[in-house]
Amino acid sequence: MQKHLKWLLPPLAGMTLLAGCGKPAAPAASEKPAAPAVSAAQASQTDKPAAANEAVELTFYYPVNVGGPVMKVIDGMTNKFMEKHPNIKVKPVYTGNYGDNTIKIQSGIQAKQPPDVAVMMSTELYSMLDTNAIIPLDDFMAKDPGVNMSDFYPAFVEDTQTGGKTYSIPFQRSTIVLYYNKDMFKEAGLDPEKPPKTWDELIEYGKKLKKEGRAGLEIPGNDDSYWMLQLFALQNHTDPKQNLMMADGKKVMFDTPENLEALQYWLDLSRKHKIMPEGVIDWATVPTDFIQGKTAMMIHTSGNLTNVKNNAKFDFGVAFPPMKKQYGSPTGGGNLYIFKDTSPKKQAAAWEFVKFMTEAEQAAQFSVATGYVGVRKSAFDTETMKSYAASFPQALVARDQLQYAHAELSTHNHGKVSSALTNQIQAALAGTIDPAGALKKAQEEAERALAPFNK
DSSP: OOOOOSSOOOOOTTOOOOTTSOOOOOOOSOOOOOOOSSOHHHIIIIIHHHHHHSOEEEEEEEOOOSSSSHHHHHHHHHHHHHHHOTTEEEEEEEOOSHHHHHHHHHHHHHTTOOOSEEEEEGGGHHHHHHTTOBOOOHHHHHHOTTOOGGGBOHHHHGGGEETTEEOOEEEEEEOEEEEEEHHHHHHTTOOTTOOOOBHHHHHHHHHHHOBTTBBSOBOOOSTTHHHHHHHHHHHTOSSTTOOSBOTTSSOBOOSOHHHHHHHHHHHHHHHTSOSSOSSOOOTTHHHHHHHTTSBSEEEEEGGGHHHHHHHOSSOEEEEOOOBSSSOOEEOEEEEEEEBSSSOHHHHHHHHHHHHHHTSHHHHHHHHHHHOOBOOBGGGGGSHHHHHHHHHOGGGGHHHHHGGGEEOOOOOTTHHHHHHHHHHHHHHHHHTSSOHHHHHHHHHHHHHHHHGGGGO
């Protein structure tokens, strides 16, 4: 989905970084996204003729946080857009991983020179509103049938909207899936067409697959520790609304009994059951180890699907991550945002770009080329996706899992809130605090960070 930094980054005001990285300081304590000086409707009505007839140049920021040819794919898509819209020139700017991307965008916002359009983490919704950095897209959509939100999967739409308005469009999205080496399954006497379905089976399979020089399972714990905990937490609840946070972004629920059991299970996979290495495992190391045969299974973003497909020298399977009480996964990845401090003419042109990049055919081609999930239902009706899925059915697993998926942790003051949980999970993985103490401390720190928004 995804994702993220390998180190902690220094605080930056008013912006969040993604899971597992250092987060910036608290934004202003207000959830009052000011309307742009010129509304999206006015921009669409007044400036669209200019966008159709006059030259417009857009700066487009995007991150890459998985293996594979994402930069080449983005360049190809933007070139295709410019062929269709010769008056609109789009300059794609690769900004690094999601954390680097956020820092560059935050700097532009502070200087009143943000990009015109950008891919940012879906979790940036509230931080963008707290800094009054983005525009709502409802007026554009009301006048233009090119984007029908009902065609996007509901799990991806959850984190695009708040207060009855839509602020971003799903683009580079993922879920968490289980990858497994079918050859190693056969070697261990396991049916390669029957991956583990439950927490207990995951342990059982891991013990059979583990041997000298090879782990049974790997799960990253540095960049995406809160994302991975959310996976286990969702699997351990019978009520899908019992996520790590409330939908309004003002309250978190970290230290519940179900979440404590989820964190304890994660720790037990290494310390008690010995099926994976102890400590904090690096985000980028996990897919590399899987491709190189150093681990038989991994739990990781579906955004690495094409990377694994292109580089693994063995037959592999993809499945829903094993469940406790129900299947579940947080969504991940980035959406397309249009920024406030840019001209209405550029906003109108950026909307044309957003529409193009998320069309069914483009969504299908992007999914095939990168491994991210096709964000629109209609993408799976295209010949591109039908042909690909017929030859590579693993591509449908993340899509099928969306019925059990829910929005990733997203709150006001998201940097401090997510850091509170990430840091304590990593401390628990490192063995410097027990799971109960970790979640209690994370809850207390998060409540302090959210206090200004609950007055």
